[in-house]
Amino acid sequence: MSLQYQIVPVTPFAQNCSIVWCDETMEGIVVDPGGDEKQLAEVIQTLGVQIVHVVLTHGHLDHVGGTQALQKLLGQVDIIGPHQADLFWLQGLENQSQMFGFPPTYAFEPDQWLNDGDSVSFGHQVLQVYHTPGHTPGHVCLFSESARVAFVGDVLFQGSIGRTDFPQGDFDTLIQSIKTKLWPLGNDVTFIPGHGPQSTFGHERASNPFVADEMPLY
Template sequence: MSLQYQVVPVTSFAQNCSIVWCDSTNDGIVIDPGGDVKQLAMLIDELGVNVTKVVLTHGHLDHVGGTKELVAKLQDIPVIGPHKDDNFWLQGLEGQSQMFGFPLTEAFEPTQWLDEGDEVSFGNETLKVYHTPGHTPGHVVLFSESARLAFVGDVLFNGSIGRTDFPRGDFNTLINSIKTKLWPLGNDVTFIPGHGPKSTFGHERASNPFVADEMPM
């Protein structure tokens, strides 16, 4: 029994949408369907994954823009997350669409908000939820203890960190989220960022100019 995943870059922002599933049941989730829903739906079909919910790390358009369309294609499955502090981003999706030149995306509310300590389950797999504000105030990270794998949205990147110049973003809050929520999970944890290639927490602790530390490896 193990966690499987496939990362699909979507939209002009090359946002990493992740299809994640339990290989013993084929039940799964889609994390951050920002767009290109036809491509996502075809791949879900090819993989044979029974998607039971959509999970959002935060409310930015390139991560959530395809949510309503994908949910409609998959027969009204629930939308889980992000943390309720990102509601203002979801309610402002029409404005975000115009700002970034995306197709008009209507505001929506998820079926369920996520809080620190919640769990997202599918098949025999469980992801733990960590509230990681800084890039946005309601950002969450999803962590699989068994797979030593984290889906971190726009909190941390390979060699960089999320932007903090958006409304209610805050640099010090983001650094604190990374160092107090992510690092304790372990240097061996692989993470899938919202954009760009994957990395490990240990690699970023050793080399990322924003958050490298002096911890022994």
């Protein structure tokens, strides 16, 4: 048994929505359905995955904009995350959608907030939850110890890091989150960012101009 995932870029911001599942039970989750919910539902159906949770890393529109519509298409699955500190982002979704020219997106609250140390389970798979503020105050990352894979939203990218010029963003806090929460997970960990290509923590430690700490690549 192993964890599988498929990345589906959604919205004009090409946000990496991830469909993640247990290949033994075919139960799975959707991480950050920012939009294009009909396309996501079709991919889920084609894969044969039974979605049990929609999981949100943070409250920005391009990551959560399709949540409620996808929930209806999938049959009222639970919405989990982010951390409660991002409530103000979820409450302001209507303004966000007007600002960016997106279809109207209305405020909502998840069925469950996530905290540091929580876990998200589906099938025989478990993702550990890490609270990683800085891009937003309530951002969380998800980590599979068995698969050595992390879903990091907009905390870290290949060669870059998340923006910190949004309300309640903070550069020093973001750097601290990356170095104290993500780096200890291991250089071999592959991460799926909210935008752009996958990379590994080791590669970023060796080469990312924002957070490199001169660790050797291997």
